[in-house]
Amino acid sequence: MTGVPVHRGYADGRFGQIHYRIAQPDHETGKRPLVCFHMSPYSGVIYETFMAEMGRDRVVIAMDTPGFGNSDPSPQQPTITDYARVALDLLNAKLITDVDLMGYHTGSKVAVETAINNPNLVHRVVMVSAPIYTPEELAEAKRIYGPEPLKEDGSHVQGWWQSAVHWSMEGRTLDHIGRTFWARVLNPAISWWGHAAAFAYDSGAAIPKVTQPILVLNPEDDVWKRTPRAKDLLAHADSYIHDLPGWSHGFLDIKTEEATHIVRTFLDAG
Amino acid sequence: MSLKLCVVTIIPPLALAGAFFSLDVASAADDGPGMTTSSSPSVPVRRAYVEGRFGQIHLRMARPDQESARTPLVCFHMSPNSGRIYETFLGHMGTDRLAVAPDTPGFGDSDPPSKQPSISDYAAAMTDVLDALGLTTVDVMGYHTGSETCVELALQQPDRVRKLILTSAPIFSDEELQDFRDHYAKPELSEDGSHAAKIWKGHLFWAGPGYTMDHVGVQFADALRRPDISWWGHNAAFDFPMGEKLKQVTQPVLVLNPNDDLVEHSRRAEGTMQNGRIHELPDWGHGYLDIYTEDAGALIRGYLDGEPS
Numbered sequence: 001m002t003g004v005p006v007h008r009g010y011a012d013g014r015f016g017q018i019h020y021r022i023a024q025p026d027h028e029t030g031k032r033p034l035v036c037f038h039m040s041p042y043s044g045v046i047y048e049t050f051m052a053e054m055g056r057d058r059v060v061i062a063m064d065t066p067g068f069g070n071s072d073p074s075p076q077q078p079t080i081t082d083y084a085r086v087a088l089d090l091l092n093a094k095l096i097t098d099v100d101l102m103g104y105h106t107g108s109k110v111a112v113e114t115a116i117n118n119p120n121l122v123h124r125v126v127m128v129s130a131p132i133y134t135p136e137e138l139a140e141a142k143r144i145y146g147p148e149p150l151k152e153d154g155s156h157v158q159g160w161w162q163s164a165v166h167w168s169m170e171g172r173t174l175d176h177i178g179r180t181f182w183a184r185v186l187n188p189a190i191s192w193w194g195h196a197a198a199f200a201y202d203s204g205a206a207i208p209k210v211t212q213p214i215l216v217l218n219p220e221d222d223v224w225k226r227t228p229r230a231k232d233l234l235a236h237a238d239s240y241i242h243d244l245p246g247w248s249h250g251f252l253d254i255k256t257e258e259a260t261h262i263v264r265t266f267l268d269a270g
Numbered sequence: 271m272s273l274k275l276c277v278v279t280i281i282p283p284l285a286l287a288g289a290f291f292s293l294d295v296a297s298a299a300d301d302g303p304g305m306t307t308s309s310s311p312s313v314p315v316r317r318a319y320v321e322g323r324f325g326q327i328h329l330r331m332a333r334p335d336q337e338s339a340r341t342p343l344v345c346f347h348m349s350p351n352s353g354r355i356y357e358t359f360l361g362h363m364g365t366d367r368l369a370v371a372p373d374t375p376g377f378g379d380s381d382p383p384s385k386q387p388s389i390s391d392y393a394a395a396m397t398d399v400l401d402a403l404g405l406t407t408v409d410v411m412g413y414h415t416g417s418e419t420c421v422e423l424a425l426q427q428p429d430r431v432r433k434l435i436l437t438s439a440p441i442f443s444d445e446e447l448q449d450f451r452d453h454y455a456k457p458e459l460s461e462d463g464s465h466a467a468k469i470w471k472g473h474l475f476w477a478g479p480g481y482t483m484d485h486v487g488v489q490f491a492d493a494l495r496r497p498d499i500s501w502w503g504h505n506a507a508f509d510f511p512m513g514e515k516l517k518q519v520t521q522p523v524l525v526l527n528p529n530d531d532l533v534e535h536s537r538r539a540e541g542t543m544q545n546g547r548i549h550e551l552p553d554w555g556h557g558y559l560d561i562y563t564e565d566a567g568a569l570i571r572g573y574l575d576g577e578p579s
Contacts, residue, residue, distance in 0.1 A: 161463025
């Protein structure tokens with residue numbers, strides 16, 4: 001399964017250059033473009049395999065969030081709202097007037113915020129996880145994912161790698177992790193900004209404001225017990241949570257065909 | 271870390287093959303929090319893609335507000351790494367000329383060749399960059415593997431390459447070559463991440479004077495990219511007959527020889543060049559482009575602009 005080619009490019013946004021990946025069919029299909037936002041840290045590289053497959057029948061774009069991948073950082077520590085504004089800059093730069101959005105962890109919050117602020121532009125939203133935290137869980141998450149000092153012995157990098165291995169689903173190899181891990185390591189001085197923005201965002205208050213249909217994919221990863229709490233927050237009648245037991249990080253690479261089928265079915269339903 | 275905010279003056283776009291590039295809009299942040307900063311005068315560094323024979327080629331570039339009559343400078347990086355090693359330096363050199371640093375195919379964000387490449391392949395791909403940017407005459411600068419790409423490009427394009435700046439010009443014995451090949455073979459990924467920690471420690475070990483962990487942190491991620499093929503750059507370098515090739519170069523060559531892992535090997539280039547010399551830099555090491563940006567700029571400008579070609 002090789003899919004269509006994935007190319008890369010830049011657009012200009014309010015914080016500087018926005019780097020993105022793009023895959024598309026060689027003919028017009030009439031389907032809405034899909035724009036994807038990544039988890040923290042990492043970059044749009046996590047979508048490369050997935051978008052090559054999804055790009056068979058629609059334009060698929062994966063943005064590097066400002067400060068991640070090759071996108072310029074914001075001058076100050078940003079919020080999810082800032083990220084959503086940059087997402088809009090990218091949509092405008094690409095002249096996209098109707099779009100579906102997909103986000104992964106932090107990226108799912110960017111998708112929600114973009115959908116709330118642009119109800120006429122965004123039609124459907126796919127969230128990979130929609131964790132709702134208790135105050136205690138949130139405090140613990142902030143502690144774990146705060147700034148980390150670099151260490152002479154490289155144990156900080158080793159810890160990041162071990163975490164990536166630990167949370168990988170069955171079938172995800174070291175080679176798979178090696179293809180994306182560098183994006184975890186980039187810009188270590190500010191790579192905690194993504195998590196900080198995510199934990200400062202009140203998903204419990206935001207998700208009910210989304211008037212568009214939402215599909216929540218709930219793989220068995222580090223937040224899968226917290227995502228079912230979002231069930232009663234989904235406003236649109238066509239919104240639902242799709243549990244994915246046995247799936248975890250890496251499913252976009254390992255379960256590409258199944259994942260694209262689930263996402264396509266939802267996006268093309270309306 | 272300080273942050274500089276810059277606004278790009280409207281500049282006519284260069285003739286690029288890529289569809290995603292323009293220089294005609296306001297831009298922020300030539301470097302940002304967490305990025306390497308320098309107190310030297312600088313202009314914003316922007317990034318773009320052009321099309322090459324192996325796919326997309328990613329590059330960084332900086333240029334003055336006003337049209338410059340100076341010869342553009344194109345810089346090739348070491349292995350693995352990417353054009354990111356030149357980011358601070360480009361910002362400085364871009365104050366009075368176009369300065370460009372492509373990512374070698376397979377490194378940074380440039381597409382890889384379909385099979386293991388040679389230095390000749392890298393040089394040919396860099397010709398694609400020159401074509402895409404419409405550059406008819408250039409000065410070239412290389413760093414380790416990039417130095418070999420400079421030499422090969424100077425031989426392939428003798429009328430296009432005016433002067434060469436080489437950070438190291440290593441000439442290896444057969445025994446040394448074998449040792450280097452063993453050391454820089456394809457990395458084995460480990461379950462416990464020890465391979466990544468080892469690369470990190472290697473970067474710190476070879477960090478030159480003034481080059482901190484924060485500096486290493488900015489560059490390190492590029493050494494982890496594409497572990498399946500990240501050894502191709504070194505392999506191409508070790509296959510390149512630098513001694514023989516360097517002898518054939520007719521253009522002026524300045525070899526900068528900092529006190530790094532190739533300092534002894536580069537001294538062997540003395541006397542082999544038709545029109546070159548070695549400049550010893552015993553107090554500089556890896557990272558000097560970030561630490562001694564202005565001094566390096568003055569030294570290189572002196573050679574490129576001051577000495578007759």
